[in-house]
Amino acid sequence: MDETPVLSLSQVSKAFGAVRAVREVSLQLFPGEVHALAGENGAGKSTLVKILSGVHRPDSGRILLDGEPVEFGGPADAQRAGVAVIYQEPTLFPDLSVMENIFMGRQPRGRLGIDRRAMRASAAELFARLGVHLDPDQPARGLSIADQQLVEIAKALSLQARVLVMDEPTAALSGTEVARLFGVARTLRSQGCALLFISHRLEEIFELCRRVTTLRDGAHVASDLIADITPDDLVRRMVGRELDALFPKQETEAGEVALKVRRLTREGVFTDVSFEVRRGEIVALAGLVGAGRSEVARAVFGIDRWDAGSVEVDGKRLRPASPTAAMAAGLALVPEDRRQQGLVMDLSIERNIGLAGLSALHRGPLISRLAERERARDWAVRLRLKFGRLSDPVNVLSGGNQQKVVLGKWLARRPSVLIVDEPTRGIDVGTKAEVHRLLSELAGGGVAVLMISSELPEVLGMADRVLVMHEGRLVAEIPRADATEESVMAAATGRSAA
Amino acid sequence: MAVDLARMARRWEGLILVLLVGVTVWASLGVDGFANGSNVSFLLLDTTEIALMALTMTLVIVAAEIDLSVASTLGLSCAVLGRLWNAGLPIEAIMPICLLVGAACGAFNGLLVTRLGLPSLAVTIGTFALFRGLAYVMLGDQAVAGLPPAYTSLATASVGPIPLATILVAVLAVVAAVVLHATGLGRSIFALGSNVEAAFFAGVRVKRIKLWLFVASGTMASLASLVYTFRYASARADSGMGLELAVVAAVLLGGVSIFGGRGTLPGVLMAVLLLGAVRNALILADVANEVLNFVTGLLLVASVLAPNLGAVWRRRSSPQVEGKSVT
Numbered sequence: 039m040d041e042t043p044v045l046s047l048s049q050v051s052k053a054f055g056a057v058r059a060v061r062e063v064s065l066q067l068f069p070g071e072v073h074a075l076a077g078e079n080g081a082g083k084s085t086l087v088k089i090l091s092g093v094h095r096p097d098s099g100r101i102l103l104d105g106e107p108v109e110f111g112g113p114a115d116a117q118r119a120g121v122a123v124i125y126q127e128p129t130l131f132p133d134l135s136v137m138e139n140i141f142m143g144r145q146p147r148g149r150l151g152i153d154r155r156a157m158r159a160s161a162a163e164l165f166a167r168l169g170v171h172l173d174p175d176q177p178a179r180g181l182s183i184a185d186q187q188l189v190e191i192a193k194a195l196s197l198q199a200r201v202l203v204m205d206e207p208t209a210a211l212s213g214t215e216v217a218r219l220f221g222v223a224r225t226l227r228s229q230g231c232a233l234l235f236i237s238h239r240l241e242e243i244f245e246l247c248r249r250v251t252t253l254r255d256g257a258h259v260a261s262d263l264i265a266d267i268t269p270d271d272l273v274r275r276m277v278g279r280e281l282d283a284l285f286p287k288q289e290t291e292a293g294e295v296a297l298k299v300r301r302l303t304r305e306g307v308f309t310d311v312s313f314e315v316r317r318g319e320i321v322a323l324a325g326l327v328g329a330g331r332s333e334v335a336r337a338v339f340g341i342d343r344w345d346a347g348s349v350e351v352d353g354k355r356l357r358p359a360s361p362t363a364a365m366a367a368g369l370a371l372v373p374e375d376r377r378q379q380g381l382v383m384d385l386s387i388e389r390n391i392g393l394a395g396l397s398a399l400h401r402g403p404l405i406s407r408l409a410e411r412e413r414a415r416d417w418a419v420r421l422r423l424k425f426g427r428l429s430d431p432v433n434v435l436s437g438g439n440q441q442k443v444v445l446g447k448w449l450a451r452r453p454s455v456l457i458v459d460e461p462t463r464g465i466d467v468g469t470k471a472e473v474h475r476l477l478s479e480l481a482g483g484g485v486a487v488l489m490i491s492s493e494l495p496e497v498l499g500m501a502d503r504v505l506v507m508h509e510g511r512l513v514a515e516i517p518r519a520d521a522t523e524e525s526v527m528a529a530a531t532g533r534s535a536a
Numbered sequence: 537m538a539v540d541l542a543r544m545a546r547r548w549e550g551l552i553l554v555l556l557v558g559v560t561v562w563a564s565l566g567v568d569g570f571a572n573g574s575n576v577s578f579l580l581l582d583t584t585e586i587a588l589m590a591l592t593m594t595l596v597i598v599a600a601e602i603d604l605s606v607a608s609t610l611g612l613s614c615a616v617l618g619r620l621w622n623a624g625l626p627i628e629a630i631m632p633i634c635l636l637v638g639a640a641c642g643a644f645n646g647l648l649v650t651r652l653g654l655p656s657l658a659v660t661i662g663t664f665a666l667f668r669g670l671a672y673v674m675l676g677d678q679a680v681a682g683l684p685p686a687y688t689s690l691a692t693a694s695v696g697p698i699p700l701a702t703i704l705v706a707v708l709a710v711v712a713a714v715v716l717h718a719t720g721l722g723r724s725i726f727a728l729g730s731n732v733e734a735a736f737f738a739g740v741r742v743k744r745i746k747l748w749l750f751v752a753s754g755t756m757a758s759l760a761s762l763v764y765t766f767r768y769a770s771a772r773a774d775s776g777m778g779l780e781l782a783v784v785a786a787v788l789l790g791g792v793s794i795f796g797g798r799g800t801l802p803g804v805l806m807a808v809l810l811l812g813a814v815r816n817a818l819i820l821a822d823v824a825n826e827v828l829n830f831v832t833g834l835l836l837v838a839s840v841l842a843p844n845l846g847a848v849w850r851r852r853s854s855p856q857v858e859g860k861s862v863t
Binding site for chain 1: 714718719720722723724726727730731733734735736737738739740741797798
């Protein structure tokens with residue numbers, strides 16, 4: 039490979055106050071190649087992306103475009119230089135059509151203002167280049183996240199982007215959507231684009247990328263050819279130590295039925311869902327995105343109402359549509375969307391942890407600050423939370439640590455049934471293993487755990503039983519011994535209704 | 537970023553305190569008649585209604601809602617009082633009825649907001665007109681006088697230079713501050729004001745709390761109407777016209793975020809006093825009424841602008857952009 043990189047970073051550093059987010063990192067992006075950026079949360083990946091996209095200016099070091107030093111004064115400079123970034127959750131204008139989003143501010147003009155026909159044709163051509171089918175006239179509202187990303191990619195292409203940075207694009211995608219995105223990435227690669235791909239899923243890195251650069255604590259650890267290393271090597275580079283088993287499943291005796299869901303139906307969302315979770319069990323709820331798993335969890339916990347059926351916790355029937363009643367019965371839900379549903383981002387760690395158990399913090403009519411702090415400190419220590427002060431707002435924490443705060447908030451209530459929805463989405467490998475160990479310990483301690491997960495290794499590694507949903511129905515129940523990727527996927531895609 | 541905001545919130549209250557002390561010192565030295573006991577007493581008395589309504593307004597705005605109908609509720613409550621007094625009811629029976637009317641007004645707002653999911657800004661602009669209109673329907677433009685002297689003199693009585701009404705404000709302020717800053721309800725109000733979805737997922741009874749905040753706001757407005765009526769010894773339908781702006785101004789100037797989730801009661805109380813002192817000093821200095829409104833408006837705009845200017849300035853100095861889009 040004696041080509042010149044399209045874009046390279048040379049010894050780039052960036053600090054925010056006392057925090058050295060990126061330290062002397064070098065990175066070379068070659069045309070026609072997918073390069074992975076790996077590292078735990080807080081390793082500096084996002085800062086590096088922001089340097090590449092012109093949002094941050096490096097304190098020292100150089101950015102080279104085609105071997106020539108350049109300076110990005112802002113995102114517009116980076117865009118002119120051909121660098122485009124696709125984020126995990128794109129921000130389109132929801133009320134404009136797909137093509138208007140692509141050509142925002144650069145609409146082709148005809149005699150009578152905007153030439154919609156030319157715009158439609160160009161958009162269609164871009165999608166053809168990407169090998170995907172999207173209607174240019176469709177409004178952006180209602181597009182799946184995967185489709186929104188494609189719109190962003192089409193927009194990048196229309197700007198003649200030569201470097202495409204994809205910042206955790208697959209985190210919220212289903213298996214088929216990931217496959218389609220990878221198809222697009224390969225197409226772009228063959229057209230000479232340089233891609234930088236960020237993902238927490240190692241198997242994706244190994245499937246798609248040719249090189250990988252690993253960061254740890256802001257520093258450059260290694261740049262390898264994927265062919266030369268194993269996933270274990272990569273994890274070691276990211277974590278800097280030997281990782282405990284990623285799926286530390288303990289064998290436990292299943293006890294009494296703690297959660298009993300009978301013929302639960304919410305019209306148009308899920309139908310006739312029945313299952314039980316026993317104390318000491320971890321039951322996974324698998325299925326494709328949109329199969330209705332989170333919706334079942336929301337209904338069970340009382341966030342949404344249900345139209346028919348019943349939910350019992352420890353033999354007591356729950357009042358529908360009341361989270362408070364569910365909590366009083368011993369249910370806890372760690373929701374899917376940590377930032378929006380799990381945490382009040384502006385509030386402090388201690389207030390977030392206290393929020394789900396305010397009555398326990400009262401001494402007489404008043405809240406005891408001491409009790410509030412003790413409860414937070416207790417769980418922060420148990421969950422090995424990395425934090426500055428308990429009075430810091432949770433939005434300064436990394437994703438994995440935020441998830442620990444959500445877990446602490448619910449575990450402090452000592453629930454008898456814990457529902458976790460995508461408990462390790464978007465968190466780093468080290469914290470993932472910790473969360474898995476925690477779930478396993480909780481089950482060992484007699485908690486009934488219902489785990490919704492889109493990551494098959496997690497489902498297979500952690501669950502005593504796997505329930506599979508497909509299009510709003512529970513289609514399979516697979517015991518641990520029989521659960522394989524094939525059997526779960528077959529049920530999830532509706533190919534077998536065993 | 538949010539650390540900065542929290543620290544700034546604290547500094548903001550410090551700033552209001554400095555301004556309050558500054559204005560007091562300046563007015564004491566430079567404005568004839570400001571620093572004597574009867575003027576201080578009048579100043580305090582004159583801010584009673586605003587202070588009372590600002591207490592509940594603080595809770596409402598921290599919960600990311602707003603109640604623009606408070607002054608109209610006050611007017612309606614005054615009109616009810618006048619009408620019933622004309623009808624010959626004893627004042628002791630009328631007062632609880634007024635409080636119930638205020639509570640009902642608040643409940644009406646609260647139900648529209650929580651049951652129908654309407655934005656409180658729109659709902660309370662509507663009831664702002666509705667309640668005031670109702671007040672005129674009940675009492676027309678007559679002024680009901682001849683209220684019992686026992687109550688009218690009580691409303692203006694003082695202990696030393698401190699009016700009794702101010703003691704009422706102080707007691708309720710302590711209650712409101714304790715509720716907001718030291719109870720589970722207060723924690724819940726901050727949480728739902730900051731992120732209503734996350735609060736709901738944590739078992740906070742969002743709708744119930746919001747409903748009761750509106751009820752409290754309406755009840756407080758009618759309590760203020762009693763003070764107002766007895767203080768002026770006259771019940772009129774146009775009582776307290778425009779006070780809602782003074783109340784909202786004080787709350788925002790006191791450092792409560794218009795977006796909810798942030799603010800403190802001591803800050804609001806200082807802002808009430810600051811606005812009252814500025815107004816009082818300017819009146820004593822013979823400044824025209826138009827200028828008074830201009831100054832109040834200026835302080836309000838400054839209070840909304842200042843925290844944001846700070847943020848803009850910080851963004852300039854260190855380019856830590858929050859937004860995700862690169863375009």
